[in-house]
Amino acid sequence: MRKITRWIASGYLAVNLPLMADLPNIVLVVIDDLGYGDIGCYGSPYHQTPNIDRLAREGIRFTDFHSNGAMCTPTRVALLTGRYQQRFGKKFDGPLSGSSDRETGLPLAAFTLAEALKGVGYATGAFGKWHLGYQVPFMPTRQGFDEFRGLTSGDGDHHSHVDRSGNEDWWHNEKRVREDGYTADLLTRHSIRFMEQNQDKPFFVYLAHLAIHFPWQGPDDPAHRVVGNDYWDDKWGIIPDRHNVRPHVKAMVESIDHSLGQVIATLKRLGLENETCVFFTSDNGGYIHYGQTHRNISSNGPLRGQKGQLFEGGHRVPAVAWWPGRIKPGICDQLTMTFDLFPTLLAMANTPSSGLDGIDISPLLFGTGKIPERTVFWRARTRRAVRRGAWKWIQNDKQAPMLFNLSTDLAEKRDLSAENPGMVAGLSAAYQEWEREVERGIVKEN
Numbered sequence: 001m002r003k004i005t006r007w008i009a010s011g012y013l014a015v016n017l018p019l020m021a022d023l024p025n026i027v028l029v030v031i032d033d034l035g036y037g038d039i040g041c042y043g044s045p046y047h048q049t050p051n052i053d054r055l056a057r058e059g060i061r062f063t064d065f066h067s068n069g070a071m072c073t074p075t076r077v078a079l080l081t082g083r084y085q086q087r088f089g090k091k092f093d094g095p096l097s098g099s100s101d102r103e104t105g106l107p108l109a110a111f112t113l114a115e116a117l118k119g120v121g122y123a124t125g126a127f128g129k130w131h132l133g134y135q136v137p138f139m140p141t142r143q144g145f146d147e148f149r150g151l152t153s154g155d156g157d158h159h160s161h162v163d164r165s166g167n168e169d170w171w172h173n174e175k176r177v178r179e180d181g182y183t184a185d186l187l188t189r190h191s192i193r194f195m196e197q198n199q200d201k202p203f204f205v206y207l208a209h210l211a212i213h214f215p216w217q218g219p220d221d222p223a224h225r226v227v228g229n230d231y232w233d234d235k236w237g238i239i240p241d242r243h244n245v246r247p248h249v250k251a252m253v254e255s256i257d258h259s260l261g262q263v264i265a266t267l268k269r270l271g272l273e274n275e276t277c278v279f280f281t282s283d284n285g286g287y288i289h290y291g292q293t294h295r296n297i298s299s300n301g302p303l304r305g306q307k308g309q310l311f312e313g314g315h316r317v318p319a320v321a322w323w324p325g326r327i328k329p330g331i332c333d334q335l336t337m338t339f340d341l342f343p344t345l346l347a348m349a350n351t352p353s354s355g356l357d358g359i360d361i362s363p364l365l366f367g368t369g370k371i372p373e374r375t376v377f378w379r380a381r382t383r384r385a386v387r388r389g390a391w392k393w394i395q396n397d398k399q400a401p402m403l404f405n406l407s408t409d410l411a412e413k414r415d416l417s418a419e420n421p422g423m424v425a426g427l428s429a430a431y432q433e434w435e436r437e438v439e440r441g442i443v444k445e446n
Contacts, residue, residue: 023121023202023349024323025195025276027263028341030079030206031256032072032129032213034318035286037301038253042318044299046246047253051261052320055280059322060332060365066387067284068338070307070314070380071095072131072154075283075338076208080112080132080143082342082356086379086438093381096131098153098165099232105133106143107443113342114144114204120351123198126150127187128208141173145206148173149190151183155213155235158183158252159223164231182219183210184252188259192266199270202349209259211252212286212298218251236294243295274325277348279341282317284308304412310378310385310394311412321365332364335387337376375427377434386427386434393427401428 036042039049041056068078068085073095077085085092088107096105114124126140128150133139140148149172153163159182161170168176179186191207215224215237224237239245260280267273286298288306298306305311319336321327339358346353347360363369378385385394390407403417403424417424 024326025203025205025267025272026117026122026345026348027191027195027205027207027267027276027278028345029260029263029278029280030076030128030208031280031282032208032210033284033286033298033307034212034253034256034282035288035298035300035306036303036313036316036318037299038212038249038286039257039318041320043301044253046299047250047257049253049257051257051264052280055260055264055278055322056320058324058329059278059320059327060330062319062321062336063331063333065281065317065319065332065336066338066376067282067315067317068378069093070284070310070378070383072129072213072283074380076130076132077106077110078337078339078358079283079341080106080114081110082113082339082353082358084339084357084377084438086435087357087441088443090381093379095154096134098134098163102134105138108137108142109443110143112143113345114140114206116144116342116346116351116353117204117349118144118146120349121202122349123194123201123203124206125191125194125198125203126206126208127191127194128206129154129210129213130208136174139171139174147194150187150208151210155215156183156210157215157223157225157237158210158217159221160225160227162225162227162231164225164235166225166227166229166231168227182255184255184259185219188262191263195263195266195270195272199272204345207259207263209256211256212249214287214290216245216248216252216297218248219255220251221248236290239294242293245294245297249297274323277321277323277326277345279319279321279345281319281338283338285312285314285317288313302411308380310380310383310396312392312406312410314380315378323365327365328367330367334361334364334371335374335376336361336364336371375430375434377431379435384431384435386431388427388430391423391427393424393431395428403427 041053067075069075074085126145163169300313303313305313343353343360375388395401402415
């Protein structure tokens with residue numbers, strides 16, 4: 001493995017700490033809207049996902065891994081900062097809008113995973129969906145990435161690369177470009193090229209697929225959007241049977257499985273599989289239905305709820321960690337979250353971190369111990385939830401809080417709040433204190 005000596009200087013890293021260490025390559029694959037039951041290793045009988053399933057067999061499959069948000073932008077903020085997205089303002093409770101949020105984005109003062117890794121010698125590339133700012137200066141290249149290819153909006157046509165406002169939305173670094181091809185194929189191609197170009201030094205590849213987000217289009221489905229048209233009321237693609245979207249989603253799921261297979265094959269061809277950690281997950285749960293218009297879309301397995309909700313189906317997501325020779329095959333059932341990846345990946349690079357909300361879960365990956373028990377929180381505008389051990393407190397809008405014991409009721413069918421008023425009061429108080437704490441020092445825009 002490659003050796004590198006570096007000095008660290010950052011508000012979130014130990015200052016002036018000299019280190020000599022092996023630096024593994026890191027490939028972080030984030031799928032959009034992939035439900036808990038959408039792939040074979042999580043029980044899907046519909047989708048053929050041999051490459052993801054093989055990764056799960058050879059690595060660690062998480063059964064209690066959660067996205068920090070139940071929609072796109074919130075989770076991506078937490079992923080790249082290691083902090084609750086609410087520390088950057090209430091607008092990150094939900095997705096940045098392509099109509100009202102085009103002039104804003106993740107504050108440039110936020111210290112990102114890419115900046116941390118770049119600071120210790122990594123080549124950093126982002127390929128895919130950004131959704132943390134629609135234009136300069138809120139771009140990946142201003143947040144630690146050496147190269148960016150992909151889209152800045154929340155969704156784009158997978159063939160024509162047009163967003164729902166009718167804008168061309170395909171970028172190379174800070175310029176819009178035109179590039180023909182299916183989005184998943186293009187992102188895979190650019191990720192592979194980046195790995196090939198940087199095979200002699202450590203690299204961080206953030207492969208953030210747009211699939212399986214609508215418009216629901218497989219590789220063989222037709223393009224839907226053209227420049228200049230408004231698709232806010234017609235954003236789903238060309239779906240002949242709106243009560244059965246699954247065939248289109250199946251094609252998309254299998255396209256990302258093929259993508260992952262190509263990435264792994266490239267690592268093996270370059271002789272880098274034993275020097276690379278691959279982490280695969282989703283930014284939130286899947287859509288089961290979209291209002292009254294579309295049905296039979298995705299699967300969240302046995303979980304209640306879907307994308308946008310704070311029941312388990314909105315944020316319990318697939319997650320797999322793979323590193324041949326370092327991560328032994330197994331299943332992890334401990335509570336873990338997206339923002340844990342920041343300190344964990346830095347720990348793999350022998351780089352200490354501090355001041356984060358996420359925790360280092362590498363002891364789970366390498367079989368060296370457990371992680372401390374903790375209380376974690378979600379907020380999605382008027383929805384809120386707390387998890388402590390097996391207990392989950394959830395309050396939707398102005399309704400009375402509900403309480404579930406996930407160890408005996410993963411489907412959240414039996415509300416135990418009436419039988420456990422003390423637990424309800426304790427978790428409610430913990431939520432109120434958490435909300436006050438995260439809002440005391442909100443990071444402002446530059």
